[in-house]
C-alpha cells in the first residue's frame with residue numbers, strides 16, 4: 523500500500539488493482555485459521571448460516587460505507603470522521619486501536635505458520651502429524667517466540683523498504699493457486715471415511731445451537747476477516763478512483779473472502795470428525811485447530827509432504843499481505859501523530875509488537891495460568907478487539923453515517939461511479955437494522971458472558 527501512499531495519495535490503477543489490494547488485506551489468517559475453528563466451536567452449520575447472512579447484509583453495508591467515506595474525503599479514518607463532523611474525531615482514534623491490538627497476536631499465529639512451513643519444506647511432515655507435536659511446540663518458552671520474531675522482522679522489512687507492491691504482486695499470483703489447492707484438499711478431506719458426519723455438521727444448521735454469542739462471534743469474525751471496523755477500508759477507499767464501480771468491487775471482495783473461508787472450513791471441520799470422531803473437546807480446540815488437524819490430513823494424502831509444504835507457503839503469503847496492511851496502518855498512525863521518520867517509526871512499531879506478542883505466546887506455556895476474563899492472553903486480545911471494540915466502532919460508524927454525516931452522502935458517492943443497485947437495502951440497513959442489531963447483540967452477549975442471562 524505504501525507505494526501508492528508515497529505518490530501523495532495517488533490511485534489504484536483501475537478496478538482490478540483496487541479489488542486485489544483490498545483482497546490482499548482481507549484474505550489472511552482470519553479466513554484460514556480463525557474461521558474454521560470458530561465454525562467448529564459454535565455449532566458448524568448454524569455458525570456458517572449466521573455468517574453468510576451477516577456477510578451479505580452487515581458486511582456489505584459496512585464495507586461500502588467505509589470505502590465510500592474514504593473516497594469521498596480522500597482521507598484515512600482519523601481525518602475522514604473529523605472532516606465530516608468534528609465531534610466524531612474520537613471514532614478515528616478508537617478504530618485505530620484495533621490494528622494495534624491485532625498486529626502482535628496476529629504475528630504469534632504468523633510465527634506458527636512460518637514454523638510449519640519450515641517443517642514441511644525440510645521434510646518433517648510426518649513428525650508434524652504426531653499427536654502431541656503442536657502442543658509441545660506452543661508450550662515451549664523460546665521456540666515460538668523466535669518464530670514470531672521472524673514473522674515480525676519479515677513484515678517490518680517489507681514495510682520499511684517499501685516493497686509491499688512487489689509482495690502483493692507475487693501474492694496475487696499465489697492466491698488463485700491457494701484457492702485451487704484448498705479445493706483439492708477439501709475434496710480429499712470430505713471423501714475420507716468418517717468425514718460425512720463432519721460435512722453434515724459444517725453444512726446443516728442445528729438451530730438448537732443458536733445463541734447471542736454465536737451471532738457476536740460471527741459478527742466479530744466478519745469484521746476481522748474483511749478488515750472492517752478498524753479504519754483500513756477507509757484508507758483503501760481514499761486511494762480509489764471515482765470512476766471505479768464501488769458496489770461491484772465490494773461484492774467481489776466479499777465473494778473472494780467468504781469463498782476462501784468457506785473452503786478452509788470444509789478442509790478443517792470434517793477432518794476433526796475423521797481423526798477424533800467429532801467429540802466436543804476436539805471441536806472446541808480453538809486457535810490450535812488448523813495446526814492439529816491439517817498435518818494429519820497431509821500425512822494420509824498421496825504426495826502429502828509436498829502438498830503440505832505448498833499449502834503452508836501459500837498461507838504464509840496470505841498472512842504476510844494482511845500483516846503488512848496491519849503494520850502499515852499502525853506505522854502511519856504513529857507517523858501522523860509523532861512526526862517521527864519512517865525508519866524510526868517502523869523500528870518502534872516492530873519493538874512494540876514483539877513486546878506485546880511475547881506474553882500472548884507465553885500464555886500457551888509458562889504463563890498458561892494467567893487468564894483474563896477466563897481466557898488465555900491471546901484469546902483475551904482477540905476478544906477485546908473482535909467482540910468489543912470492533913462492534914462498538916461498527917455501531918458508531920452506522921450512527922455517524924445515518925444521523926450526522928447523512929446516508930445520502932454515501933449513496934451519492936456510490937452513484938458517482940455506477941447505479942446503486944442495492945440502495946434500498948443499504949439505507950434500511952445503515953439507518954435501522956445495523957445499529958439496532960449490533961447494539962442488541964453486544965449487550966445480550968455481554969450479559970450472557972457474565973452469566974446474567976441465558977439464551
Ligand code: PFF
Nearest residue numbers: 548550551552553747749844
Ligand atoms: N483480514 C485479515 C484476515 O482475515 O486475516 C486480518 C486483518 C488484516 C485484519 C488487516 C485487519 C487488518 F487491518
